[in-house]
Amino acid sequence: MDTRLFTFVGGETGSWRIASMRTIMGEPLAHAARLEVVNGSFVPEIKSASWLLRGVTSNERYVTHEEQQLLMAKQPRLGRPEATCAALIPIRKTASWWSLAQDERRRIFEESSSHVTTGIKYLPAVARRLHHCRDLGENEPFDFLTWFEYAPADSSAFDELVAELRASEEWKYVDREIDIRVARDGA
């Protein structure tokens, strides 16, 4: 199926084991033991879902041509056999973030917070896919779902990456964030 829509389902079944769910900011998500990642909106196989989060991949919102070239040269694909650890990090940003003009958001995102520069430091260890939720329609609980995959040996590097971003000016505009770490069975 060729679709930009992805559904993340937390529940009692799913191909990823949830190792931890940590509420960084705002309201928690309900407990779940397993996670399934589904391409599309049709979710037939999930029993006893605790939550279901949807997002679409989309065009770049802040990245310049030069940054895009750097990212494309260094970023690994998802699904590497050695990347048995993953993280799903849903975040929501404040109304004051969304009311800023494009140049103001870009300045905070990169010139102040080095979002792209920080991400590039952790390539090619960490593969990433960003999903947008804010414009799906009505009443989505988050604005973004970011999915990361990495090898167990890169877990502490991944911890550094998210800590650097959370200390940035950009994160002052985050009012809900959940950090969900998952692993393949046996990893």
Next chain:
Amino acid sequence: MDTRLFTFVGGETGSWRIASMRTIMGEPLAHAARLEVVNGSFVPEIKSASWLLRGVTSNERYVTHEEQQLLMAKQPRLGRPEATCAALIPIRKTASWWSLAQDERRRIFEESSSHVTTGIKYLPAVARRLHHCRDLGENEPFDFLTWFEYAPADSSAFDELVAELRASEEWKYVDREIDIRVARDGA
């Protein structure tokens, strides 16, 4: 209801009379005699709909702080009693547009095509609301729905506005566009 989602329904009923539907580029839309504009996704009252187009209002994608201030100072509200003419212009942009980096799209949008500068020339005559469809999920027929309201005396100014934009570099990336003109009964 407080929702950013709007539904435009073409059919046999609706509060706006469709005066013309002109296919500028790409596949036409089916004929409709009337248009209804609904806030939200719940569309209870429309009989015999020919088409139904959905979009959400969202944050600015290209506008700088300075441009945002100019727009907010000059742009009129929707629903002015004298604005008995309106236009719904659904457009879709090409895959090559969406794969460009943010700075490349901004350059084409404003530095080359003067999209904001052109729009501001026609303020406060023309009120406007932009709806995004591309990230609603799957298989939307358009990327944007723009709704414009103006007085009958400003119809030729509105024609100039859309002609200027269609002659721009930005419009080389438009591969589907329908120009739907509507009027209040009696106008």
